[in-house]
Amino acid sequence: xxxxxxxxxxxxxxxxxLVKDLTLSLAAGEKAVLMGEEGNGKSTLLKAILHQAGWCTxxxxxxxxxxxxxxxxxxxxxxxxxxxxxxxxxxxHVEVLASLGIEYDSLFSTQLFSTLSGGEKxxxxxxxxxxxxxDILLLDEPGNDLDIDTLEWLEQFLVLCPQTVxxxxxxxxxxxxxxxxxxxxxQLHRKSIPRLTRSSLSWPDYIRQRQQSMDHQDQxxxxxxxxxxxxxxxxxxxxxxxxxxxNTATRQDPRKAAALKRKLKSVNAAGRRYEKERASxxxxxxxxxxxxxxxDPGIQVPAGKNILEWQGSVVAGSQILCQKxxxxxxxxxxxxxxxxxxxGKSTLLxxxxxILKERPDLRVGYMPQDYREILDLSVSAAxxxxxxxxxxxxxxxxxxxSGEMNSAMGSLSGGQQxxxxxxxxxxxxxxxLLLDEPxxxxxxxxxxxxRQALKDFGGRIxxxxxxxxxxxxxxxxxxxxxxxxxxxxxxxxx
Numbered sequence: 001x002x003x004x005x006x007x008x009x010x011x012x013x014x015x016x017x018l019v020k021d022l023t024l025s026l027a028a029g030e031k032a033v034l035m036g037e038e039g040n041g042k043s044t045l046l047k048a049i050l051h052q053a054g055w056c057t058x059x060x061x062x063x064x065x066x067x068x069x070x071x072x073x074x075x076x077x078x079x080x081x082x083x084x085x086x087x088x089x090x091x092x093h094v095e096v097l098a099s100l101g102i103e104y105d106s107l108f109s110t111q112l113f114s115t116l117s118g119g120e121k122x123x124x125x126x127x128x129x130x131x132x133x134x135d136i137l138l139l140d141e142p143g144n145d146l147d148i149d150t151l152e153w154l155e156q157f158l159v160l161c162p163q164t165v166x167x168x169x170x171x172x173x174x175x176x177x178x179x180x181x182x183x184x185x186x187q188l189h190r191k192s193i194p195r196l197t198r199s200s201l202s203w204p205d206y207i208r209q210r211q212q213s214m215d216h217q218d219q220x221x222x223x224x225x226x227x228x229x230x231x232x233x234x235x236x237x238x239x240x241x242x243x244x245x246x247n248t249a250t251r252q253d254p255r256k257a258a259a260l261k262r263k264l265k266s267v268n269a270a271g272r273r274y275e276k277e278r279a280s281x282x283x284x285x286x287x288x289x290x291x292x293x294x295x296d297p298g299i300q301v302p303a304g305k306n307i308l309e310w311q312g313s314v315v316a317g318s319q320i321l322c323q324k325x326x327x328x329x330x331x332x333x334x335x336x337x338x339x340x341x342x343x344g345k346s347t348l349l350x351x352x353x354x355i356l357k358e359r360p361d362l363r364v365g366y367m368p369q370d371y372r373e374i375l376d377l378s379v380s381a382a383x384x385x386x387x388x389x390x391x392x393x394x395x396x397x398x399x400x401x402s403g404e405m406n407s408a409m410g411s412l413s414g415g416q417q418x419x420x421x422x423x424x425x426x427x428x429x430x431x432x433l434l435l436d437e438p439x440x441x442x443x444x445x446x447x448x449x450x451r452q453a454l455k456d457f458g459g460r461i462x463x464x465x466x467x468x469x470x471x472x473x474x475x476x477x478x479x480x481x482x483x484x485x486x487x488x489x490x491x492x493x494x
Contacts (some may be wrong), residue, residue, distance in 0.1 A: 002164055004048070005139070007060035008358055009041065009048050013411070014403040018044055018056070019194050020409035026181070028065075028135075031158055031165045031215040036185035038415025039404065041194075042168045043073055045185070046138045049166075055411075066135025073140040073168075073414060075125035077113035081106060084113060084124065085303050087292030088131040096130055099153050101340070118369050118437075119341030119466075139167035144440050145369065147340045148466050148490070170415075172444045173468045175203045182206050190392050191401055203444065222279045231274055239267050293394045293423050299431050300396030300458040303331040305318055307362070307432060307460045310355065312482070321347060324484045334454065334461040336474035338488050343480045345464040346436050348353075350463065353434050362432050365425030369436040371417050374424075381420050384409065387427050394423055414441035431459035439467045 007022040018041030026032055027395040034042050045051040047063055050070055050395040077084050085107040090097075097104060102124045116124065122145055129137070141440050143151050151174060158178045159164060166183075169175055175182075183205075199206045246260035301307070308329040314322040321344030329335060339345045346369045353366045368374060375384065382405050395405050398419055409417055418441045425433060438454075441446050446471065452463060455473050463470070477491035 001028050001065040003063040005061040010057040012055055016191060017194050022196055026164050028164055029162055032181040032183050034166060034168050034183045035443055039186050040187050040414045042185060043140050046140055064136055069129035069132060069134030070137045071126055071129060071139040071142055075121045083113055084128055087376045093131050100127055117342045119147055122146055134162055137163045137165045140434045141168055141170055143171045161204055172445055172447060235271050242267060293426050294453050295426055296429060297456050301332045301431055301460050305331055317349045322482055332458055333475040336471045336477040337464045337480055339480035345480050349434055349436050349464050357457060363430045364432045365430030367421050367435045367438055375409050375417060378408050380406050380408060382406050384422060434460045435463040437465055438463060439470050
């Protein structure tokens with residue numbers, strides 16, 4: 001069981017509340033997904049529950065019944081796999097090993113944890129948590145970087161496991177299949193008021209009901225204001241007519257003027273009542289909408305233009321991950337690349353970037369899996385981005401506060417860092433995009449906006465992803481295997 005009472009989390013650097021007087025209870029075995037827009041404090045809330053949010057002021061009562069397992073958004077372990085698993089009851093979890101596609105012998109390897117791929121880090125770290133038999137699991141993006149087979153295992157695990165699970169996820173497909181309790185964390189009124197909505201509906205039904213509720217609220221609010229304006233227009237006509245008659249009668253008939261004065265007093269009282277009615281009007285809906293800066297619609301790549309003609313091997317250090325890769329890419333469109341964790345997808349995209357960035361006829365944008373390849377996290381977005389007046393305007397439209405624009409990017413959420421990378425590609429007017437897991441840090445509300453922006457892009461996109469909804473918009477999806485790139489028939493176009 002997990003219980004929060006009157007929990008308040010205040011960001012010290014901005015004097016802003018992420019949650020305020022939050023009371024929440026999850027029953028034993030209950031599964032709940034914490035979701036919301038980028039930078040709303042989802043990861044911070046998990047860390048606050050564990051008393052690890054040192055950059056915030058946290059007050060309230062936190063009750064955790066039983067041992068807790070915590071998967072951070074970016075798992076990191078000093079040392080080798082053998083050091084991680086050496087004291088854990090490996091034999092008691094052989095079935096989980098097989099389900100995760102992890103070989104028994106690898107648990108005693110001298111390979112450094114830091115050298116694993118993003119998906120491998122999540123799998124090994126999650127395995128180490130399960131071997132400690134926690135009663136409560138706090139998982140920050142457990143599906144990040146996992147290949148599709150492991151994602152499907154994770155979905156089944158979340159449905160069937162006996163633990164109480166509170167997890168952050170941006171994977172719409174996973175949320176739809178697991179059907180957890182939805183905890184929607186929002187920041188309203190320019191991030192000045194936090195709100196958490198709890199729902200037992202499925203994700204598609206929740207989105208549909210939320211939109212219908214907002215539409216109804218806006219219709220009622222607009223109708224009240226429209227009716228009020230019509231009432232006030234009639235009142236003004238009556239008021240002006242009586243006032244005119246009174247001014248005329250004052251000189252000709254004092255008694256009639258006195259009667260009109262009394263009538264005008266009554267009309268003015270009615271006007272004051274009408275104005276007071278505004279206080280009870282329904283407010284217009286104040287809910288967050290996903291906002292992402294869009295690419296210039298004028299960016300186009302000619303249909304026959306040769307973007308890439310490459311044959312080679314995928315090599316990570318001294319290890320050859322794939323001996324023979326042939327890739328031919330022409331004109332605009334979206335090419336998706338899938339593959340098992342550790343297959344070399346990120347390495348391949350990095351190699352392609354090193355080739356294409358030298359082409360003078362292309363403007364290449366690159367979004368790596370590890371943003372630190374591009375972003376210096378010690379500097380602010382203001383220092384990183386060129387064309388600052390325009391960049392500032394666009395960041396503001398994406399709900400960055402002034403403090404967030406001028407803080408070190410390392411203090412921002414992964415989704416906010418991703419937005420900065422997208423904005424840089426927009427400002428640079430890139431016509432070729434190389435994207436490694438581009439939706440991994442965007443909320444389920446933002447992901448559809450990302451997909452539409454990429455569909456509308458007039459240039460060429462080569463992306464690596466395990467996001468099943470994103471892969472559905474690709475013109476072609478190839479799977480990277482030890483034998484090369486082959487069509488991924490799971491996403492074959494009709």
